Amino acid sequence: MRIPGVLIALFAVLLVGCGESRVDFHGKDITGVMDDLSFTLTDENGDRVSESIVDGKAVVLFFGYTHCPDYCPMTLTLLAQAMNTLSEQQREQLRVLFISVDPERDTPALLKEYTAYFGPEVIGLTGSKEQLDDVTKRYRTAYGYGDKDEQGNYEVSHGLAMYGFDKRGQVRLLMRNDQPVEQVADDLRALIDL
Amino acid sequence: MWHTLQTALTPYILSPLTVLLCLLAAAGWVLGARRLARQGRAPSVWRTLSFFTGLLLCYAVIHTQFDYYARYMFFMHRIQHLVLHHLGAFLIALANPLPVLAAVAGDRRFPRLARAFAPLRRILFDPVVATVLFVGLIFFWLWPSVHFDAMLSLRLYELMNWSMLIDGVIFWLVILDPRDPRQARTSGFGVRFLMLVAALFPQILLGAYITFSEPGLYDVYAICGRAWPLSPATDQVLGGVLTWIPPAMMTILGALVVLRYYLNYEQQGD
Numbered sequence: 001m002r003i004p005g006v007l008i009a010l011f012a013v014l015l016v017g018c019g020e021s022r023v024d025f026h027g028k029d030i031t032g033v034m035d036d037l038s039f040t041l042t043d044e045n046g047d048r049v050s051e052s053i054v055d056g057k058a059v060v061l062f063f064g065y066t067h068c069p070d071y072c073p074m075t076l077t078l079l080a081q082a083m084n085t086l087s088e089q090q091r092e093q094l095r096v097l098f099i100s101v102d103p104e105r106d107t108p109a110l111l112k113e114y115t116a117y118f119g120p121e122v123i124g125l126t127g128s129k130e131q132l133d134d135v136t137k138r139y140r141t142a143y144g145y146g147d148k149d150e151q152g153n154y155e156v157s158h159g160l161a162m163y164g165f166d167k168r169g170q171v172r173l174l175m176r177n178d179q180p181v182e183q184v185a186d187d188l189r190a191l192i193d194l
Numbered sequence: 195m196w197h198t199l200q201t202a203l204t205p206y207i208l209s210p211l212t213v214l215l216c217l218l219a220a221a222g223w224v225l226g227a228r229r230l231a232r233q234g235r236a237p238s239v240w241r242t243l244s245f246f247t248g249l250l251l252c253y254a255v256i257h258t259q260f261d262y263y264a265r266y267m268f269f270m271h272r273i274q275h276l277v278l279h280h281l282g283a284f285l286i287a288l289a290n291p292l293p294v295l296a297a298v299a300g301d302r303r304f305p306r307l308a309r310a311f312a313p314l315r316r317i318l319f320d321p322v323v324a325t326v327l328f329v330g331l332i333f334f335w336l337w338p339s340v341h342f343d344a345m346l347s348l349r350l351y352e353l354m355n356w357s358m359l360i361d362g363v364i365f366w367l368v369i370l371d372p373r374d375p376r377q378a379r380t381s382g383f384g385v386r387f388l389m390l391v392a393a394l395f396p397q398i399l400l401g402a403y404i405t406f407s408e409p410g411l412y413d414v415y416a417i418c419g420r421a422w423p424l425s426p427a428t429d430q431v432l433g434g435v436l437t438w439i440p441p442a443m444m445t446i447l448g449a450l451v452v453l454r455y456y457l458n459y460e461q462q463g464d
Contacts, residue, residue, distance in 0.1 A: 033347045063419065136419075137207070140346055142266035144422035159419030174346070176417060 027175035044112035065102035248285030269432035283362025401438020
C-alpha cells in the first residue's frame with residue numbers, strides 16, 4: 001500500500017508542524033498530536049497537585065488502578081526494570097506518574113503503598129470523576145467499570161499506553177507495554193536527553 | 195431525566211466546524227425550500243423528512259455522547275461510520291438536496307464559480323471514481339496503522355468522519371439521482387447497478403476478514419482503553435459484522451430505489 005504511506009506522511013507533516021527536534025524512538029513519536037502535560041489531581045498525601053510537581057523533569061504517564069491483576073503491575077515492573085538500567089543522574093531527571101482511574105478503592109494511602117514497590121520515581125495520583133475525565137480526555141484515553149461481584153470486586157477498563165513528555169512538558173512518545181525492557185530504557189534516555 | 199438527556203446530547207469534544215456545517219446544511223435546505231415554494235415547486239414533506247433525518251443522524255453520531263463511545267469502542271465506531279457513510283448519507287441523498295440547496299442563490303448565477311467547480315464535480319460524480327472512493331475510503335480508514343493514528347489525533351479523526359460523510363453523500367447522490375438519465379445525461383441505471391455490486395463485494399470481504407481475524411487487529415482500542423470492559427475479541431467480531439452485513443443491506447436498498455426509478459422511466463418511455 002503505497003498511497004496510504006504517502007498520505008500518512010502528508011498528515012504527519014501537517015500534524016507535527018515545524019521546529020521540533022526529531023528523535024528516533026522505538027515507541028511511537030506523537031509530538032504535537034496531543035496537548036502538553038496538564039492536570040489537577042490528588043497525590044499520595046491527599047494534597048491537590050498540578051503538573052508543576054514534575055517541572056523540569058521528563059515524565060512517563062500511565063493510567064491504571066492498584067487492583068489491576070495484570071497490565072498495571074506488568075507495566076510498572078517494566079518501567080522499574082528499564083529505570084534500573086539508567087544512571088542515578090538520569091533517574092533524577094525522570095518521574096513516572098501513575099494515575100489511578102479507580103478513586104473509589106485507590107485511596108492516597110493505598111497508592112503510596114503501591115507505588116513504593118516500583119521505586120521512588122513513581123508518583124501515584126488520582127482524582128474526582130471530573131478531574132479524571134479531564135485528564136483522560138486530554139490524552140485520548142477512556143476508562144470504565146465492570147459490574148461488581150458478590151465481594152464487591154469489579155473490573156476496570158483503562159488504556160495501556162505509556163505517554164512520554166519531555167522536560168518542557170510537551171508530549172513526545174507513546175510506548176506500549178509489549179516493548180522489550182532495553183527498548184523502553186532507550187526511549188527513556190532519549191526522552192531525558194530531549 | 196432532563197439531566198440525562200442533557201448529558202447524552204453534550205458533545206464529547208466540541209467541534210465548531212461540525213456545528214457550523216450542520217447549521218449551514220439545515221439553513222440551506224430551509225431557505226432553498228422556501229424559495230422553491232414561492233415558485234410552486236416546494237420539495238415534498240418526505241424529501242424534507244429524509245434530509246433532516248439523515249442530517250440529524252449524522253450529527254448525533256459525531257457530536258453527542260455517542261461520539262465518546264465511537265472513539266473508545268471499535269464496534270461503536272463501526273456504527274458511527276455506518277450512519278455517516280451509509281444510512282445518513284443515503285437519506286440525505288435520497289432527499290435530492292442539490293436543487294433545493296442551489297435554490298438558495300435564487301436568480302443569481304455564478305458562472306465563474308460553476309465553471310471552476312465543473313471539472314471537480316465531473317470527476318467526483320464519475321461512476322468509477324465515486325465507487326473507487328467509496329470503497330477506498332472504507333479500506334483506507336480501516337487500515338490498522340492509519341486507524342491507529344486517526345483515533346489518536348483529533349484533527350485526523352475529524353477529517354476521517356467528514357471525509358466519510360461527504361464521500362457517502364456523493365456516492366449516494368450518483369446512485370439515487372431521480373432524473374431520467376437519458377435527459378439529464380447522468381449515469382444510466384445499469385451503470386448504477388454495477389456500481390452497487392462493485393461496492394458490495396469488497397465490503398463483504400473486509401467485514402468477513404475483520405470478523406474472522408485474530409483479535410487485536412485494531413489494538414488502538416486496547417492502548418487507549420475501552421469505554422467499558424468488553425473483551426477485545428467480542429468488540430472486533432461485532433465491528434466486523436457491522437462492517438459486513440448492514441452496508442450490504444443498504445446496497446440492496448439502493449438497488450431497489452434504482453429499480454423503481456428504472457421501472458418508472460421505462461413505463462413513461464413506452
